[in-house]
Amino acid sequence: MxxxxxxxxxxxxxxxxxxxxxxxxxxxxxxVRGEHVEEFLESAQPEQLDTLATHGFPAALDEFRDRRSPANSETGDSIRVTQ
Structure with missing residues (x-):
């Protein structure tokens, strides 16, 4: 044995x-670092907060970054991240 x-x-x-x-x-x-959380909470829109509640912080942060990227700021598009 x-x-x-x-x-x-x-x-x-x-x-x-x-x-x-x-x-x-x-x-x-x-x-996710603390600076990212602070930046997100200061300027997130209701759509990103909904994503935070349903899919968690990484998905909401990705959506937030997509909204702030230069390519999306020209067209005004917001990409929704789903898992």
Whole structure:
């Protein structure tokens, strides 16, 4: 029984490490700094606040950035981010 544990423990440890690495990469992608939150809350429109409530901060921040980008400011378009 101990021999089986000796063989399975390294494999289980490797799988756990790979799962934690995937989780870390997802969290890193969703990382938002405090300056972004302050800027968003100061000048967000109701549409972005609706997106914040329904889809979370990363999607709302993407919509906010799309609205403020030069390409969209000329046409006045607002792109809605859905997940």
């Amino acid at each position: 101990h021999g089986l544990a000796v063989l399975l423990f390294p494999a289980a440890l490797m799988l756990f490490a790979l799962a934690m690495e995937r989780l870390e990469s997802r969290l890193e992608r969703l990382n």
